[in-house]
């Protein structure tokens with residue numbers, strides 16, 4: 001059985017978990033076995049609907065104390081459930097929670113782990129999973145040698161697959177150990193699209209000259225419904241918050257569209273974004289290295305090009 | 321208080337990423353090695369900051385690496401830390417590496433074990449979490465702030481779409497990221513002192529690897545950029561919609 005861990009933010013199932021579900025369902029088909037989802041905590045979504053992403057069955061451990069991440073607690077419960085259902089593969093989304101929990105679960109199941117997987121395993125001769133390494137500059141094919149396997153699948157790499165079915169939901173009755181951490185404060189960034197979940201991203205660099213100029217970038221992001229990102233010097237100087245810093249020493253993303261504005265395209269920056277499906281570069285310097293990694297380029301002044309692009313998008317949307 | 325900082329050696333961020341032996345091995349030819357930035361900038365410096373507040377604190381550094389990791393660990397000692405342990409193995413199986421560090425951690429009974437958020441080569445972000453499971457300790461990932469109050473640590477961490485502050489009792493395993501500390505540069509005194517700090521070399525304990533690397537690939541290069549006239553953004557929108565199909 002393939003067991004997919006479905007996690008949540010604010011009692012809502014994350015898109016990356018739905019992708020993991022679709023991945024798990026495809027993997028189960030490849031292996032000729034069943035696939036189930038595991039949900040911890042209380043969520044507002046209708047769990048039977050996970051069938052639309054490929055789940056045949058949903059195991060649910062309904063308890064409010066599981067709504068925020070406690071790696072010790074969650075990994076213990078997930079390993080326990082995985083043993084109960086004889087899971088041979090446990091799948092996670094390689095998002096903030098999945099990255100934190102999957103390695104601990106792999107230890108508890110004595111399972112080999114591949115985190116950051118980018119496609120389905122090759123099971124013709126063993127069990128070989130491809131993952132991104134060197135911050136996206138290369139791929140490695142990793143053979144998992146253990147009977148049980150743990151895979152954390154990269155966000156936005158497998159996509160959602162629609163199934164025409166509903167899943168049966170079974171409430172689990174596993175004793176819940178004491179929490180290992182106590183949450184004392186929560187600071188939510190309101191109304192923003194989380195960068196790692198976003199399929200469209202607009203990003204700004206030092207070329208925008210100062211935080212007071214971010215308005216044109218935010219307008220563009222709004223017109224597209226895109227998340228916002230920035231280069232390292234921009235977050236180092238606090239023009240933008242740290243969680244927007246993408247690159248080798250920030251976060252790595254792979255959206256469908258990445259628009260880079262006033263970013264030179266240093267190797268460390270490219271490492272974090274070069275898996276984006278389409279890259280648009282707006283830069284006034286025709287020699288900027290970023291153009292070599294771009295699909296579409298606009299050589300021009302961001303302060304003119306960006307507002308014009310926003311207008312063109314709004315025009316397209318209003319006539320669409 | 322005893323702190324263990326996990327240090328990994330990684331290629332410099334500008335290193336050419338190429339492979340040899342039929343794409344089965346990373347090509348180390350001409351590669352400069354650095355301390356994994358997350359380990360150096362945040363985990364190690366945070367430990368040093370804690371020791372500056374509490375001079376009785378002891379900082380140990382640990383790395384799993386072959387002899388060629390020694391310059392890296394000496395550089396880390398030049399920033400701070402009292403002594404270092406190198407476990408003589410160049411395994412790149414996370415589970416094997418975590419087992420080695422866990423053995424050291426058990427013996428040293430540390431109050432805090434720091435790792436970086438992830439390494440910039442294998443990006444697995446797995447050692448901290450694995451250590452916590454082997455040692456049966458709490459794990460806080462992606463920490464960007466930490467205050468100690470007796471036996472309790474108050475840690476701020478990144479969560480999806482925000483930040484969360486939590487309290488956790490020591491001992492604990494913490495992975496560190498930007499915000500946790502301010503990057504430092506080793507000074508001459510530190511570099512001199514590092515030369516005489518103890519660096520113990522231990523052979524690895526028995527542990528089986530759970531994964532092995534079969535081959536590497538590099539992504540196919542982009543076919544070339546299509547330039548769009550800055551005065552014609554309607555054309556860019558059309559391309560994104562009709563050709564790239566991303567909006």
Ligand SMILES: Cc1cc2nc3c(=O)[nH]c(=O)nc-3n(C[C@H](O)[C@H](O)[C@H](O)COP(=O)(O)OP(=O)(O)OC[C@H]3O[C@@H](n4cnc5c(N)ncnc54)[C@H](O)[C@@H]3O)c2cc1C
Pocket residue numbers: 204205206207208230231232233234245246247248249250261262263264265266267268269272282283284285288300301302303333357
């Ligand atoms: C160890 C290490 C790790 C690093 N990690 C990262 C990382 O994770 N992420 C990261 O981003 N960087 C990282 N860096 C930094 C990286 O090397 C670059 O310095 C950085 O990415 C440059 O940021 P930038 O492109 O915003 O600024 P710049 O390089 O200064 O580029 C600004 C660009 O804006 C253009 N421009 C100026 N004015 C305009 C205008 N009016 N209209 C249009 N374009 C304009 C310029 O032509 C230029 O190309 C790292 C560096 C090191 C050494």
